Structure formats: structure tokens, C-alpha cells
Amino acid sequence: MCGRYASIKAPADLADEFRAVDATEGVEPDYNVAPTKNVVAVVQRHPRDAEGTPDPDTTERSLRVVRWGLVPSWSKDPKAGARMINARSESAAEKPSFRKALQARRCLLPADGWYEWQRGPEHKQPYYTHYADGSSLAMAGLWEFWKPKDDPGNLYPDGLVTACVLTTAAVGPLAQVHDRMPLVLPPSAWDRWLDPDAGSDSVTDLIVPPSAELVATMELRPVSALVNSVRNNGPELLDELAAEDVAEPLQLDLLAGPNPR
Known part of the structure; x- marks a missing residue:
């Protein structure tokens, strides 16, 4: 995790939700x-x-707007980003590909879900997780700027800005689907996470699995295998799969509770 997500809200709505200026041009x-x-990323920088x-x-x-798949500034080939869509939060501070970004280039990647x-002996069942109240999930991310030293074909005249999602151990019922999940940050953590002057040591306490109370505000439902193909891209991907079509239903009684955010 995380290998697919949904980003549906209009930039204007995301700008209101994250108290940001929309610089996406739509x-x-x-x-x-x-x-x-x-993808859309929320960043905070000193204006120039x-x-x-x-x-x-x-x-x-x-x-x-950034590209999903982090390309380190020292990389010779931007294709490396396809292999670095995620970074394990437990080891990002020690990895050459991520430690500088964790120190000074943190971001949030908004997602609707x-x-x-879930992998079983004879099935591979997709599930969709989102906040029950419709709020955007704020996935903790890292971003980098890459520009080739030699670009004879002028393929990257403005360089390339890329990002990855930090992942952590899955919490509660979510672990029934997969042992990893995106590092989801509550609004109370956004300011500190995005602060460009706060080093990685100052956000260590944020790089932990989300609380059970936060996870309890999420809904988890089985969805169609249509999502398996990137060619499929419509609201039908979010429709809940009928119970009789789910090979191994999850125990979801724990996913209920007050919103602690």
C-alpha cells in the first residue's frame, strides 16, 4: 500500500479544506x-x-500538480519514480532516496479514499477505505524536484516535481485487508507536517500509525474488480460489492465511533 486511490474533489474545494491557494490550473x-x-499535493513554501x-x-x-512516484534529485533516470510511489515511514529517515525530502520537502496528498x-488462496478482493463524513484523507507524502544534467531532447525544460506516499502498519480492521496503509494525518497535524522550517526530528511523533479512534471514523467496503484496470475510471468503481459476491467478508464492527478530528 498505497497503489491506487481516488481523487475526486475539485481543486477549489480542496483549497478550502486545506486552507491553501489553488495553483493547479485545474x-x-x-x-x-x-x-x-x-496528482494534487499540498505544499507549504517560502514565496520567492x-x-x-x-x-x-x-x-x-x-x-x-506533481507526478506520483518520487524521483530523487540525484537520479539519472526519471523512470526510477515508478518504483518509488511509497516510502516506509519507519525507515524513510535513513534511506538516501527519501531522507532529504523528509527533512525539508514534506507534503500532503489529498484523497477521497x-x-x-485482500489476497486469499483463490481470490484478490479490492476494498475502498474513506472517511465516513466525506472529508478528504490527508496522506503524508514527500516531494522532490528533479532536473537532468543533460537533456538534449529538451524533454524536461522545467524539470520534474514528483511525490510519494508514506506508509505505516495497518490499524484495526484495516489489517484484515493488508498489513500496510497510508500514513493518514489528522487536521491537527497538518501545520507541523507542512512547515518548511521544521526538520524531520520535529515530526517524529507524527510518523506513527494513526490512532484507533481516527480509523474508527473510516468506512471500508468491498468494490468491484473493475478497479484492477487503470482503463476503468468512473464513479462505479466506488460502488459496494454485493455481500454474496465477497469470498471472505471482513469483521467490520470495529469501524464505528465518534469523529476525534
Whole structure:
């Protein structure tokens, strides 16, 4: 996890929800976000003047379009990003591909929900997880800027901005589907996570599995295998699968409770 998710809300709505400026120039709803696609990220940076000098006294939070699959700044080939859509939160601080981004380039990747596949002896059942109240999930992410040293074909004149999702151990009933889940941060953690002046040591306490109370505000439902193909991309992907079509139903009685956010 995380290998697919849904990003449906309009940028204007996300900007309101995350208290950010919309700098996306518009994006289409995507019910089947897959690796290497362009996605929306929430970042917070010091604004720069015409000469490119950052203002140390001010920060601006904005929605940006990035490519899903982190390409380290030192990478020779941007294709490496397809293999780095996720970073294990437990080891990101030690990995050369992620540690600099964890130190200074953290972001949030808004999602309406994410898909995960339960693997059984004779089945592979997709599930969709989302907040019951319709709020956006804020998946903790890292971003990087990559520009080739030599670009004879002028393929990347403006460089490439990429991102990955931090993952953590699955909590409660979610572990019945998969042992990993995205690191979902509550709104109370957003400011500190996005702070460009806060180093990785200052957010260590945020890099832990979400609380059982937070997970209890989520809904988890089986969905059609249509989501298996990236060619399928519509609201029908979110429809709940009939109980009789689920090979091994989950025990979901724990997924209920007050919203602690």
C-alpha cells in the first residue's frame, strides 16, 4: 500500500479544506489514480521574489500538480519514480532516496479514499477505505524536484516535481485487508507536517500509525474488480460489492465511533 486511490474533489474545494491557494490550473476527477499519474499535493513554501530569493518571514500553502512516484534529485533516470510511489515511514529517515525530502520537502496528498487488495488462496478482493463524513484523507507524502544534467531532447525544460506516499502498519480492521496503509494525518497535524522550517526530528511523533479512534471514523467496503484496470475510471468503481459476491467478508464492527478530528 498505497497503489491506487481516488481523487475526486475539485481543486477549489480542496483549497478550502486545506486552507491553501489553488495553483493547479485545474485537474479532472480521478477515480483510479495510478502510479506515474499527475496528482494534487499540498505544499507549504517560502514565496520567492522576481530574483528567486525566498522570503524567510512568510510561507504560503498551495495546491500543486506533481507526478506520483518520487524521483530523487540525484537520479539519472526519471523512470526510477515508478518504483518509488511509497516510502516506509519507519525507515524513510535513513534511506538516501527519501531522507532529504523528509527533512525539508514534506507534503500532503489529498484523497477521497484509497484501494487495497485482500489476497486469499483463490481470490484478490479490492476494498475502498474513506472517511465516513466525506472529508478528504490527508496522506503524508514527500516531494522532490528533479532536473537532468543533460537533456538534449529538451524533454524536461522545467524539470520534474514528483511525490510519494508514506506508509505505516495497518490499524484495526484495516489489517484484515493488508498489513500496510497510508500514513493518514489528522487536521491537527497538518501545520507541523507542512512547515518548511521544521526538520524531520520535529515530526517524529507524527510518523506513527494513526490512532484507533481516527480509523474508527473510516468506512471500508468491498468494490468491484473493475478497479484492477487503470482503463476503468468512473464513479462505479466506488460502488459496494454485493455481500454474496465477497469470498471472505471482513469483521467490520470495529469501524464505528465518534469523529476525534
